[in-house]
Amino acid sequence: MALRPNLQPDTHLLNVTDEAGKLDFRTIFGNDHPLELEIGSGKGTFLLAISEAKPQTNFIGIEWAREYALFAADRMRRRSRDNVRVVHGEASWWLRCHVPDNSLQALHIYFPDPWPKTRHHKRRLIQVPFIKDVHRILAPGGKLRLVTDHADYFAHMQAVLKEQTWLDLVEFDSPVPLAAGAPQGSIVGTNFERKYIAEGRTFNAAAAVKPGA
Numbered sequence: 001m002a003l004r005p006n007l008q009p010d011t012h013l014l015n016v017t018d019e020a021g022k023l024d025f026r027t028i029f030g031n032d033h034p035l036e037l038e039i040g041s042g043k044g045t046f047l048l049a050i051s052e053a054k055p056q057t058n059f060i061g062i063e064w065a066r067e068y069a070l071f072a073a074d075r076m077r078r079r080s081r082d083n084v085r086v087v088h089g090e091a092s093w094w095l096r097c098h099v100p101d102n103s104l105q106a107l108h109i110y111f112p113d114p115w116p117k118t119r120h121h122k123r124r125l126i127q128v129p130f131i132k133d134v135h136r137i138l139a140p141g142g143k144l145r146l147v148t149d150h151a152d153y154f155a156h157m158q159a160v161l162k163e164q165t166w167l168d169l170v171e172f173d174s175p176v177p178l179a180a181g182a183p184q185g186s187i188v189g190t191n192f193e194r195k196y197i198a199e200g201r202t203f204n205a206a207a208a209v210k211p212g213a
Contacts, residue, residue, distance in 0.1 A: 009073030014060070014085040022100040028085065029058045036106040037062065037099070039091040039125070044072030044084075046110065046190045050176040051081045057105070062087045062094055092130060099137045106143045107134055108175065111192040114150035126157045128164050135166035140212030145175060147187055147205045149196045154204040167208035 026032045034057045041047055041061030051059050063069040069088035076084045087094060115123045134144050148154050161169055174187055186193055187203055
């Protein structure tokens, strides 16, 4: 189901085959600006805000839901965000297949699916092998930022971050100035965040950096 009629996402939708392997983002964006990536971009609200706040940084947004990916890409086109590309795909595979070593200044993961049932916990994105791959793709000094409204998933995230040995835990800092009118309690300004604030949910955040900067 399209969220907007007459979408024209092609200029900002990044389609690559698995055979393309690791990508040269300098060619994709036409410059060598720093690169950040968001997993679970939804309608692109966070990408829109951070790409305006940091025009000299390039951004990739990965979204599993095709309708949202197309909408977000079209939204970037309409707002002339030439420093953003949107991917429709499965995030962990896309990172392993296409993102070169030491290439990201930041990885943003906000309100990922908590997979609350015990038998589904293995499907959670934040696992030790995933953090190992995050270490591979972050540049020295690059930061992983995590936010969730799900207390059990946050406890799981904390356990994973304590178990892994590649990243150093640091205090979470908001990556972008929040838009005027953002509801009280906002941390990153995503659509999910606004929805959850209206529902009275509380948020937990964590961050880690790759040593060596």
